[in-house]
Amino acid sequence: KYSICIVGGASRYTPDMLTMLCNQKDRFPLRKIVLYDNEEERQNLMGKYTEVLFKDYYPEVEEIVYTTDAKEAFSDIDFALMQIRAGRLEMRESDEKIAMKHGCLGQETCGPGGFAYGMRSVPAVVDIIKEIRKYSPDSWILNYSNPAAIVAEATKRIFKDDHKIINICDMPIAIMDMYANVLGKTRKDFEPRYFGLNHFGWFTNIYDAKTGHDYLPELREILKEPVEFKTEALFEEPSWKSTFNFMSQMIRDYDEYLPNTYLQYYLYPNKMYKKSDPDYTRANEVMDGNEKITYEHLEKVVELGRIKGSEYDVDPDAGCHAEYIVDLATALANNTKEIFLIITENKGSIENLDRNMMVEIPCRVGVHGVEPLTVGEVPTFYKGMIENQYAYEKLTVDAYMEGSYQKAMKALVLNRAVINTDVARALLDDYIVANKGYWPEL
Ligand code: G6P
Secondary structure, eight states: OEEEEEETTTSTTHHHHHHHHHHTTTTSOEEEEEEEOSOHHHHHHHHHHHHHHHHHHOTTOOEEEEESOHHHHHTTOSEEEEOOOTTHHHHHHHHHHHHHHTTSOOOSSSHHHHHHHHHHHHHHHHHHHHHHHHHOTTOEEEEOOSSHHHHHHHHHHHTTTOTTEEEOOSHHHHHHHHHHHHHTOOGGGEEEEEEEETTEEEEEEEEETTTOOBOHHHHHHHHTSOOOOOSOGGGGSHHHHHHTTTHHHHHHHSOSSEEOGGGHHHHSHHHHHHHSBTTBOHHHHHIIIIIHHHHHHHHHHHHHTOOTTSTTOOOTTSOOTTHHHHHHHHHHHHTOOEEEEEEEEOTTSBTTSOTTOEEEEEEEEETTEEEEOOOBOOOHHHHHHHHHHHHHHHHHHHHHHHTOHHHHHHHHHHSTTTOOHHHHHHHHHHHHHHTTTTSOOO
């Protein structure tokens, strides 16, 4: 039985994660769960909610802890699941709106917003990992804090030999869920092949896990036109609608592979800009919608003191894409050698790209961690795109580590959503003011 800590435990993503843990108890049995956060009020609410939920659905868990104390949180854990958002949604709003003020697309991980968020997220993630390592040097750290590409580049450099830090993103999973939805299958029917960087990659094959049949050509045909997704509530969410905005156009415009939907921000930056409202960005949508609803819901459950059979009941059997985290933990614990798309050091897997690049590629996962599969060479267009974007990511981490304004500006100039030096400077100057107390001094 395992002991896990959810780092960023007060997040609006935690309730889904908790339901999924209840759902997966046979496969991944817990003895202890810890919620760690620096937001005491929300943390207490989430902790009390966990107690109610687990009383009804997971009484086997012996210990439920919610704390803002690192020692209490990280001693005696097998897995840390990291999902922090440095500066919360308020700073996401600032990232997105400053970008739009300067005529660039406003998005949390892509374009200049992702840069600003990266400079905030890296110090926060690094500090927490240091704390985790102080109290549990041997635990697996499954990190999916955003912007994952930049965070992964920083963790690689700062925790050089720590192969137990694994960086993973839910987006390829969500996209595969969408493919499964379109084909009337489940994600687990697939074995993907993929290359690129985080939020910047391409599926090259979607193999059937049993027969080896490649679904990619038929998926390309279907997805060339906007599709109506079947039932899944997931796809009703506005974020998902915008996530899939230009997917069909990307597929029509580029004649190979299936793109990660986030590429639309770089391939059609002007269109993405025009589709957004500079006064009401995704951060506002989330604050007024999903986030508000989630915490109201938690309060009601805590007030009632029970959940099973009530109007607030969860469906512990419902499919949930957060399940991939348990899949990953199970693979590490039980040496299943399943394939996951992981953000990891290239080390020759993509032959014509830098060996030290943090790429997102298929890896087998077992007790010894991740083992990348061979990808081979990638064609010129993709190589160029990836190298440019990775240079931007590297310079962002350099700027953070050296406190360098020049490097920060160069990073922004390399970002395909910025390019112009005057714009880069203006963005940087505004972000420096907005991020006081979060960023290192530049
Ligand atoms: C997907 C991405 C995440 C991102 C999230 C944003 O899951 O992979 O990287 O954080 O979408 O969702 P939101 O609802 O906050 O816009």
